[in-house]
Amino acid sequence: MYFVLFKYVPMWGILISFQDYSPYQGLIASKWVGLEHFQRFFANPDFLQLFRNTMAINLLNLIFFFPLPIVLSLMLNEVRSAAYKKLLQSVVYLPHFLSWVIIVGISFLFLSQGEGILNKILVELGFGKIDFLTNKNYFWAILTIQSIWKEAGWGTVIFLAAIAGIDPQLYEASTMDGAGKLRQMWHITLPGIRSVVVVLLILRIGHMMDVGFEQVFLMMNGAVSEVADVFDTYVYRLGVKQGQFSFSTAVGLFKSVIGLLLVIGANQLAKKFGEDGVY
Known part of the structure; x- marks a missing residue:
C-alpha cells in the first residue's frame, strides 16, 4: 500500500512534463505539447552548467565520502571495549540527526570571514x-566535508551489520596462521562485506543526479551561484517560485531517467565482475 499510494500513483504526474499544464484545466484537459519542454531544457544555456555542477559534487562525494563509512566501520570493529565502542558509535552517529539548517549554521560559525x-x-x-x-x-x-561529517557515521550501520555476519572462526584461523589485524581486514573483512559494498555503490551511482536540495540551497549565495546551481535548485526556482510546473517536471523526469540508466549500467558492470548486483 505504501508503494502504491506514494510511489506508483504519483507517477501519473509525469504526464504534465508533456503538457502545457494548467492547474485550472487539470491533468486531462491541459494542452499536450509533446517534447517541447525537454527541447527547451536541453537548448537552455544553463543545462551544461547544471549538469557539470551536479556531477562534480556527486563525483566528489563518491570519491571521498563513500569509502569513509567502510574505513570507519573497520576501525570501530577493532575496538574491543564494548562501552567505549558504544560511545564512539553514538558520537559518530549524532550529526546524522541534525538538520541541514543546523549544519549550515555551524559552517557559518566556523567559516564566515568576519x-x-x-x-x-x-x-x-x-x-x-x-x-x-x-x-x-x-x-x-565545503559541501563534501559537510556531507562527510553529517553522514559518514550513519553510513557505518549497514557495514557494521555486514561485518557482524562474518564467521569468527575465520579470524581465529588467521590468527593461528600469524595474520595481523591489517591482513585480517584485507583478506577476511573486506571480502566478507564486498557484496554489500557493491550494492550500496550501485545505489549511490543511481543518485548521481541528486545532490540534496536543502544543503545546496542553504549554502548558495550570489557569489557562488555559478558552481552551486544544480538541477534541484533549478527545479525549485522555476517550478515553485515561477509556477512553470510542466518544465520543472520535465527536468525532474530527465533526472530520474538518467538515474535509472546509471543503476542499470552499474548493475550490469557489477555482474560482469562476478558480483550479484541489485537484481
Missing part, C-alpha cells in the same frame, strides 16, 4: 583571512 572561528585562528597565526563562503573555489569542497 566572525568565523577558523579565520580568527588564521589571524592569530599571522595569516590573512580567507573568504570561504563567497569564494566559488571552496564551495564544492
Whole structure:
C-alpha cells in the first residue's frame, strides 16, 4: 500500500512534463505539447552548467565520502571495549540527526570571514583571512566535508551489520596462521562485506543526479551561484517560485531517467565482475 499510494500513483504526474499544464484545466484537459519542454531544457544555456555542477559534487562525494563509512566501520570493529565502542558509535552517529539548517549554521560559525572561528585562528597565526563562503573555489569542497561529517557515521550501520555476519572462526584461523589485524581486514573483512559494498555503490551511482536540495540551497549565495546551481535548485526556482510546473517536471523526469540508466549500467558492470548486483 505504501508503494502504491506514494510511489506508483504519483507517477501519473509525469504526464504534465508533456503538457502545457494548467492547474485550472487539470491533468486531462491541459494542452499536450509533446517534447517541447525537454527541447527547451536541453537548448537552455544553463543545462551544461547544471549538469557539470551536479556531477562534480556527486563525483566528489563518491570519491571521498563513500569509502569513509567502510574505513570507519573497520576501525570501530577493532575496538574491543564494548562501552567505549558504544560511545564512539553514538558520537559518530549524532550529526546524522541534525538538520541541514543546523549544519549550515555551524559552517557559518566556523567559516564566515568576519566572525568565523577558523579565520580568527588564521589571524592569530599571522595569516590573512580567507573568504570561504563567497569564494566559488571552496564551495564544492565545503559541501563534501559537510556531507562527510553529517553522514559518514550513519553510513557505518549497514557495514557494521555486514561485518557482524562474518564467521569468527575465520579470524581465529588467521590468527593461528600469524595474520595481523591489517591482513585480517584485507583478506577476511573486506571480502566478507564486498557484496554489500557493491550494492550500496550501485545505489549511490543511481543518485548521481541528486545532490540534496536543502544543503545546496542553504549554502548558495550570489557569489557562488555559478558552481552551486544544480538541477534541484533549478527545479525549485522555476517550478515553485515561477509556477512553470510542466518544465520543472520535465527536468525532474530527465533526472530520474538518467538515474535509472546509471543503476542499470552499474548493475550490469557489477555482474560482469562476478558480483550479484541489485537484481
